[in-house]
Amino acid sequence: MKEENVILVNEADEPIGLMPKMEAHEKAVLHRAFSVFIMNGKGETMLQQRARNKYHSPLLWTNTCCSHQRSGESNIEAGKRRLLEEMGFKTDLKELFSFIYKAPFDNGLTEHELDHVMVGYYEDFPKINPNEVADWKWMHPKDIKDDIAKKPEDYTAWFKIIFERFYNHLLEKTVRNEG
Template sequence: MAITPATTTQQASEGTAEAILLELVDEDGVTIGTAEKLAAHQAPGQLHRAFSVFLFDDRGRLLLQQRALGKYHSPGVWSNTCCGHPYPGEAPFAAAARRTFEELGASPALLAEAGTVRYNHPDPASGLVEQEYNHLFVGLVQAPLRPDAREVGDTAFVTPAELAERHAKDRFSAWFMTVLDAARPAIRELTGDAPGW
């Protein structure tokens, strides 16, 4: 199944615009087709493959990203280090490493799989829906960061206490707590002596 309206595009190597396709999956994460990115997020949403990355510094602080105001989905909200969608046929691990570098200008010093989580989160502000089979990754990052301003509005390294304080007063992505909670066992294993995660 392929739905390809010309709404969300990327520049192909020859300079022409083409639709960005996502992998549609079943409840077990098996690929069943593709859909254009925006179409997959329109209500009620189509279940598709995604990834979420949680990177930490050498002090055990989580790197948060504020999504750029120009993004079509959830602009200006805070979220985990990086999240996105693999291209059809692209391994989630490779996609997570690629997008982390594209968005933040830094490659993970370490990146490890942390399981999967399936969720359905509508975004009240945009009316879009996240129906995702999400592959989770945790790892380490070292400065300096060079964020792409088209993708990232701001970044912050936070302790668990600082995250709780920020989460209480700032807007976060609809999926943030779901992916954080699902990744916590791997985060605790990674951070070891950093209390609170």
């Protein structure tokens, strides 16, 4: 299978080239990525546990799905594609915000991404792809926040960064709706 390229970007999210995914992670080059959070009507977030065979962060818990956009693919198209590939379902997605982060891994690779964070809603069971996902569960955001504080080693490096921003976004939305 041919290795996928990632879209290299500047800090304004303007494409500046393509690079093989592993090379971008070895060199810690800024590239475009996305993170999808799926929620249900109870306000819970769907988490996935990464498959054992993943080249980094195996068996750690993370957001519903995340990956990299392909050349010519919109953020929403990429999120929907990967959600179907990993979790086996389709739903509408809405982009919430984007930001840049850098997260080094124990294996010498580094995620340096301009991440587009999206949310969608789903009420059913996923049909997980066992090559990508070991397990899944629904959790309330407050419970996720508490669990990360107690057991940070159970979660991916990027999820801990992204979740803090997602959680704050949910709080701000709640305050705006109540105010």
